[in-house]
Amino acid sequence: MKKTSDLIYDRYEVSTTQFFLPNITANVGKIKNTGVEFSLNAIAVKTDNFKWTTSPNIAHNKNVVETLSDDFYKIAFVQTAQLGGKGQSGNFSQLIQPGHALGTFNLWNYAGKNAAGVSTYVNAAGQTIATQPLTTDAKIAGDAQPKLIYGWANTFNYKNWDLNFLVRGVLGNKILNATMASLNNPADAKLQNIPRFTLGESFNDTNAYLISDRFVESGSYLRLDNATIGYTIKPKTQSIKAIRLYVTANNLFVITNYSGIDPEINMGGVTPGIDNNNYYPKTRTYSFGVSASF
Template sequence: MSNKGIEVVLNGTPVSTDNFSWTTGFNLAHNKNKIITLSDDPRFNIEDRLTVSPDGAGQSGLTLQTLKPGQPIGTFFTFKYAGKDANGVSQYYDANGNLTKTPLTKTDYYILGNAQPKALLGWSNNIRYKNFDLSVFMRAALGVKIMNVTRADLFRPSTAQFTNIPVEVENESVSDFNSYKYSSRFLENGSYLRLDNATLGYTFKKGLIPGVNSIRLYTTANNLFVITGYKGIDPEINQGGTAPGVDTNNFYPKTRTFLFGLNVSFN
């Protein structure tokens, strides 16, 4: 396997006066991953390997990714969605680009993108105005692909009489026996911008209380918001191992927390 990348870090203090200061830092990281070979000698020779086989009902034998020389880890390799036919049944492209409602595993698979982000960004800011201080840290991941397996498994209009289904599924035809099949239909843009942490504080003037050197009142918010087009619970899913970018509802989403505090320093 080969990994090549670049990281850029910029730090600066654009403003610094007696009453106001602003310090900021920005970092950008890009990594290019590629599998070189799956073989070590003629006795152990593998051209490729299909990976990630979720256990959704009716999905037996289907896989989502491939480990293949020349491709990065997290390469999505599965069916390519082609819309509905005249009867409202989902159809797909076969290996020759023709429409079919019964695509064949691997034979009709297409390379559809990758789960690894094209860029990771971070931006930190520390601002002080007289006795107020504010720190903010934001993160972003760009160019991420996520296979929303959880959404696919719920895309069954015929089950509405038994279980809850997403609102968007109400427009699906109950005769569509292909509506939930893992394919590019459920491969989503997982890029996001997240406000990781923000802290606002106020330091009272020295001497306000006899025997007290300083008093600082502050509040902190973690995971205040995330901006994303991803339809799942959280776009920041597992990105480790050999099968990143597959959302099978097997992780706990980040929580939003608030903290209020008081720091007191005595003489």
């Protein structure tokens, strides 16, 4: 368990009869992380010609904001992740609130399409509306923190051959695909390219691009991070003990249900788990090499 205290926030409201300005910066907030990690290094199989070494690991962490206030400085929550978009300037997509994790989404509640093909939303009173909701209609819609983080490294040796690879991934996290939301405007079909996703939208849907929980997706993935296969030659000479030829590939594939470019997006800072036109895709690389021992 790790507790972080005296976190800085610069917008605590104070009385102007006591202070020069209506807002002040103070070290008040507290965050707690609790979790467990398990790892194993083992030789799973070993014979005269074959050896398999494996190293799985798995970790779970629970993040929670404990407090943002003390006896003097008080605030109920902090709104974060101001993403913008058409008609959405000043809207926030996440909040920092005691009892919730960093990266908690606070979004409009999508309720499907009406008979005219227009996206509808549930307002704060529980009514379904076909107009743009108010900021007060936003509701908690999950968070970006993964439930599990895992990895699995393996090395195989068979006679002169060797193979090693690493798979890793996360489970249980959410991603807000704001990139898809901003591009999902059927009216733009006359003017520019649109995502394939938008082909299924009604041209009448003037709400299609609004950032809502409709665009919160599973961020779980499994990635084959790297793999190397090599062959070792042992020359019949005293000057060179061995020559190894190898081929390495990185970022071979990703298994995920996320519809964006890549589910492995930024998880740092106070606004994790948001894809908002700010990601450059990872490259897949191949390399060939030769090494020698003398």
